[in-house]
Amino acid sequence: MTPQEQIAIHNMRLEGHSPSSIAAALGLSAGTVRSYIHRHPMGPVVRACKQCGRTILPDPRRREKLFCCDACRMAWWNSHPEAVHRRAYYTLTCQHCGKEFQSYGNKDRKYCCRACYVASRQPG
Numbered sequence: 001m002t003p004q005e006q007i008a009i010h011n012m013r014l015e016g017h018s019p020s021s022i023a024a025a026l027g028l029s030a031g032t033v034r035s036y037i038h039r040h041p042m043g044p045v046v047r048a049c050k051q052c053g054r055t056i057l058p059d060p061r062r063r064e065k066l067f068c069c070d071a072c073r074m075a076w077w078n079s080h081p082e083a084v085h086r087r088a089y090y091t092l093t094c095q096h097c098g099k100e101f102q103s104y105g106n107k108d109r110k111y112c113c114r115a116c117y118v119a120s121r122q123p124g
């Protein structure tokens with residue numbers, strides 16, 4: 001098992017995945033994952049950096065820290081452009097003009113622009 005796989009197992013366990021779904025996601029056998037988990041019981045909840053695997057010191061102000069530092073965070077997002085896209089952009093249809101538009105980070109936007117938003121609120 002590679003260090004990357006161990007990090008992935010660790011992170012997926014923290015996210016609440018079962019050994020069999022971890023195994024399926026990583027292309028390992030469920031037995032391998034189970035025996036790894038058995039040998040490495042969960043200690044206190046400590047996350048491993050998704051990029052370099054270093055332990056992330058818990059930050060009480062931020063619950064979901066995935067990276068140990070900004071450099072790792074940027075390196076990871078740079079090497080996973082599809083994840084950035086999935087997380088940040090939603091293709092939506094403007095409820096006023098019907099045009100498709102991209103909304104950054106907000107899937108509940110109704111209008112493509114401020115003009116459509118204002119126009120939709122005018123009676124008649």
Ligand SMILES: [Zn+2]
Nearest residue numbers: 049052068072
């Ligand atoms: Zn790191």
Ligand SMILES: [Zn+2]
Nearest residue numbers: 094097112116
């Ligand atoms: Zn519009």
